[in-house]
Amino acid sequence: MKIVNILESTRPIQSNIRNAYIDFSKMTLSLVAVVTDVIRDGRPVIGYGFNSNGRYGQGALMRERFIPRVLEADPASLRDETGDNLDPHGIWACMMSNEKPGGHGERSVAVGTIDMAVWDAVAKIEGKPLFQLLAERxxxxxxxxxxxxxxxxxxxxxxxxxxxxxxxxxxxxxxxxxxxxxxxxxxxxxxxxxxxxxxxxxxxxxxxxxxxxxxxxxxxxxxxxxxxxxxxxxxxxxxxxxxxxxxxxxxxxxxxxxxxxxxxxxxxxxxxxxxxxxxxxxxxxxxxxxxxxxxxxxxxxxxxxxxxxxxxxxxxxxxxxxxxxxxxxxxxxxxxxxxxxxxxxxxxxxxxxxxxxxxxxxxxxxxxxxxxxxxxxxxxxxxxxxxx
Ligand SMILES: O=C([O-])CC(=O)C(=O)O
Ligand SMILES: [Mg+2]
Incomplete structure (x- = not known):
């Protein structure tokens, strides 16, 4: 099995509220879909993710670095030991290859958003709620x-x-x-x-x-x-x-x-x-x-x-x-x-x-x-x- 595509799009979540530091008049987030070739109920399994409010969409970083690294990697290096599912730790390591330590805010939102979609796909491929998979693992x-x-x-x-x-x-x-x-x-x-x-x-x-x-x-x-x-x-x-x-x-x-x-x-x-x-x-x-x-x-x-x-x-x-x-x-x-x-x-x-x-x-x-x-x-x- 493998990831066949990763899609991203910036979506609005603006409102006219204000906290002590920022207003949310131009707030956005990134929505991500990790598309796999695994079929469940006649459809490909797709994991979804998005980042939390407060840090805006991250499309440029994803398009330039994190998505191509995953799509260009040997699919075997992104699978778990069963070979039937993705390995979120392997995918994380792949996304973070050629990244220096420190300066985390520059990329942590982009990576975290793709990571959410990967876990959604992994639990769907196992056919269980993510909370159950996490308790077990x-x-x-x-x-x-x-x-x-x-x-x-x-x-x-x-x-x-x-x-x-x-x-x-x-x-x-x-x-x-x-x-x-x-x-x-x-x-x-x-x-x-x-x-x-x-x-x-x-x-x-x-x-x-x-x-x-x-x-x-x-x-x-x-x-x-x-x-x-x-x-x-x-x-x-x-x-x-x-x-x-x-x-x-x-x-x-x-x-x-x-x-x-x-x-x-x-x-x-x-x-x-x-x-x-x-x-x-x-x-x-x-x-x-x-x-x-x-x-x-x-x-x-x-x-x-x-x-x-x-x-x-x-x-x-x-x-x-x-x-x-x-x-x-x-x-x-x-x-x-x-x-x-x-x-x-x-x-x-x-x-x-x-x-x-x-x-x-x-x-x-x-x-x-x-x-x-x-x-x-x-x-x-x-x-x-x-x-x-
Ligand atoms: O207003 C915000 O940026 C969100 C926030 O701090 C919270 O949810 O605790
Ligand atoms: Mg807070």
């Missing part, structure tokens, strides 16, 4: 398809105001989420505190709020916010400072007792390891948000999970950024703490298979072959425009 053999999810939103939005924020959060809570997240750092501290208090007042026992500064603060501002936020029972305080400022993260962790979260903008095992080595993150309460779709894919994420284990961290402290089904599958297969979701944003890419309901902050993944994209009608329709 890398986990304890037993997947847990019930996964914690939280609702991310609470963006700054022209004319939104406190009423708009409350309405948005009410919608998430009514849909069964128990944790909701909102942006901070895009308004003065006093205004952000008023926004936070407006949401906290709506929460019932067992429901919690997380806040996300998107890397906006210098150390004094991160600490000022930390002092103000410590009066609230927050689920977490996310990405206070620049993602690569491990010293800031460590100083904040000494001053702020509540849970901190970060990692969505760390794009390799080595960067994640620097956070663990130097960022003062606390394995008993903090959260790690590395997103495989931005950071070289699941092949690299497996290395990151190994690194975490070596440093005494449980995979249950990981709740990835991005709100895609790939991380849901990893969470169910390998025991992550849950996954982000954007109930009303970045559609049709985010979310769950049709009919999956959030119940008490959890979803139950249906046993669809692959990552599960075929279970989401609007998403698979978009994917079919690329290849079917």
């Amino acid at each position: 890398y986990g304890n053999g037993q997947a847990n398809p019930r996964v914690f999810v939280y609702a991310a939103g609470g963006y700054y939005h022209p004319g939104k105001g406190l009423d708009g924020l409350r309405q948005e959060m009410e919608g998430y809570l009514a849909r069964g989420y128990s944790v909701v997240k909102m942006k901070i750092g895009g308004a003065p501290l006093a205004e952000d505190c008023a926004r936070i208090e407006a949401v906290l007042k709506m929460l019932a026992p067992g429901q919690q709020l997380a806040v996300d500064a998107n890397g906006r603060f210098d150390l004094p501002t991160a600490l000022d916010y930390g002092r103000a936020l410590s009066q609230y029972p927050l689920f977490w305080y996310e990405e206070a400072g620049d993602p690569l400022d491990y010293e800031l993260q460590a100083r904040l962790g000494e001053a702020y007792a509540g849970p901190l979260a970060t990692g969505e903008n760390l794009f390799s095992m080595q960067d994640a390891r620097n956070l663990i080595r130097h960022g003062g993150m606390r394995p008993d309460r903090d959260w790690l948000q590395f997103d495989c779709a931005l950071s070289y894919g699941l092949v690299e994420y497996l290395r990151t999970l190994d690194m975490l284990k070596d440093h005494g961290w449980s995979p249950s402290r990981c709740i990835p950024h991005g709100g895609h089904q790939m991380s849901l599958a990893i969470a169910a297969g390998l025991g992550l703490g849950g996954n982000e979701s954007y109930p009303d944003l970045f559609q049709p890419y985010g979310g769950f298979p049709d009919g999956v309901k959030v119940d008490n902050g959890h979803v139950h993944l249906p046993p669809l072959p692959g990552i599960g994209f075929e279970g989401k009608a609007d998403l698979i329709a978009e994917m079919h425009t690329l290849a079917r």
